[in-house]
Amino acid sequence: MGRYDFDTVIGRRSTFASKWDIGENEIAMSMADMEFAAAPEIRQALQKRLDNGIYGYTDVPGVWYEAYQGWWARRHGLQIEKEELIFATGVIPAISTAVRKLTYPAEKVLVLTPIYNIFFNSIVNNGRFPIECRMPVKDGEYNIDWEDLEAKAADPQTSLMLFCNPHNPIGRLWDKETLARIGEICARYHVIVLSDEIHCDVVDPGKKYTPFASASETCARISVTCFAPTKAFNLAGLHTAAVMVKDPFLRHKMWRGLNTDEVAEPGAFAVEGTVAAFTEGEAWLEEMCSYVKENKDRVRQVVAEKIPQVRITPSEGTYLLWMDCSAVTDSEEELGDFIREKTGLVLTKGTLYGKGGEKYLRMNCACPRALLEDGLERFVRGVKLYMG
Numbered sequence: 006m007g008r009y010d011f012d013t014v015i016g017r018r019s020t021f022a023s024k025w026d027i028g029e030n031e032i033a034m035s036m037a038d039m040e041f042a043a044a045p046e047i048r049q050a051l052q053k054r055l056d057n058g059i060y061g062y063t064d065v066p067g068v069w070y071e072a073y074q075g076w077w078a079r080r081h082g083l084q085i086e087k088e089e090l091i092f093a094t095g096v097i098p099a100i101s102t103a104v105r106k107l108t109y110p111a112e113k114v115l116v117l118t119p120i121y122n123i124f125f126n127s128i129v130n131n132g133r134f135p136i137e138c139r140m141p142v143k144d145g146e147y148n149i150d151w152e153d154l155e156a157k158a159a160d161p162q163t164s165l166m167l168f169c170n171p172h173n174p175i176g177r178l179w180d181k182e183t184l185a186r187i188g189e190i191c192a193r194y195h196v197i198v199l200s201d202e203i204h205c206d207v208v209d210p211g212k213k214y215t216p217f218a219s220a221s222e223t224c225a226r227i228s229v230t231c232f233a234p235t236k237a238f239n240l241a242g243l244h245t246a247a248v249m250v251k252d253p254f255l256r257h258k259m260w261r262g263l264n265t266d267e268v269a270e271p272g273a274f275a276v277e278g279t280v281a282a283f284t285e286g287e288a289w290l291e292e293m294c295s296y297v298k299e300n301k302d303r304v305r306q307v308v309a310e311k312i313p314q315v316r317i318t319p320s321e322g323t324y325l326l327w328m329d330c331s332a333v334t335d336s337e338e339e340l341g342d343f344i345r346e347k348t349g350l351v352l353t354k355g356t357l358y359g360k361g362g363e364k365y366l367r368m369n370c371a372c373p374r375a376l377l378e379d380g381l382e383r384f385v386r387g388v389k390l391y392m393g
């Protein structure tokens with residue numbers, strides 16, 4: 006028995022949860038937030054802030070910087086200087102700022118696909134072009150096509166790469182060697198790397214994520230990194246993140262960009278939530294990661310037994326499972342709609358994630374076991390019905 010409760014199913018429809026804006030009989034295993042209450046330590050800190058009664062404008066205090074510095078030094082072996090950190094209201098706002106401030110209109114931005122869909126919005130909505138380097142996959146194992154990456158980085162119109170570490174949706178923890186090689190290629194062609202590390206604290210027990218900026222001096226010099234407590238501690242609605250930039254010139258540009266875009270000031274609960282997560286949330290996080298790992302194992306086991314046609318990509322990080330349905334369908338759009346219509350289970354469809362996402366569905370496993378079993382039963386039933 007752990008110290009914390011991950012088993013209670015909590016209704017979220019009354020909170021206007023985006024993920025649960027679905028039919029009464031439907032259940033969501035889609036959008037990337039969790040069905041667990043935040044750690045009691047975090048809730049107490051937020052309660053204390055709530056009880057003050059005044060929710061006025063808020064500064065970023067010293068304890069906020071220290072919380073990030075302490076957590077990354079202790080857990081991830083990365084030393085961060087205070088001046089290298091900038092508050093941002095979210096990772097996506099920071100990425101959109103980076104696109105606007107670090108590239109010119111009509112330039113090209115590299116992404117390894119399949120990748121988190123909103124990266125495409127940040128690129129396209131700002132009038133830049135996404136350039137997809139599709140990752141080849143063999144027996145569920147994703148790789149980087151280095152020649153392709155180098156050729157696309159060498160294009161003089163390419164100025165930025167949006168990188169995801171760990172990688173959503175495939176759940177991959179990139180190793181130091183791979184990170185350093187990406188850094189070398191990008192540095193050779195003067196491409197800045199934005200490393201989105203929002204999922205970094207959701208890892209299977211015993212696994213480690215490597216910060217991009219720690220892989221080599223080059224990686225540190227050419228990168229902008231986004232951190233946040235929001236995925237690992239289920240705080241996405243607090244709108245709190247950090248941008249870490251080692252290079253002073255790049256940092257100045259990001260700092261100006263975030264301020265120009267007015268996304269550098271915290272809401273009334275952002276600081277308290279972040280500080281409590283990174284200073285008091287470790288025990289909860291460890292238990293949550295073990296619970297989620299058991300959930301992922303359970304899905305793998307049931308799917309392998311009952312619908313082995315669906316192949317789940319091996320992963321070490323995130324609470325997401327990336328499911329290859331190519332033996333079941335030519336269109337995951339159709340399969341996803343069918344499962345939803347017949348069983349009420351809502352999953353995320355792979356084509357959202359760019360090239361290589363076709364025929365895949367993504368399942369979010371960060372939920373109480375009762376909900377997981379319900380979703381799993383619906384999934385198996387839906388796929389079987391679809392196969393006829």
Ligand SMILES: Cc1ncc(COP(=O)(O)O)c(C=O)c1O
Nearest residue numbers: 037095096097098121173201203
């Ligand atoms: C890789 C990745 N980056 C960023 C976000 C969203 O970040 P934020 O809510 O801080 O804008 C998500 C949410 O799913 C994500 O998966």
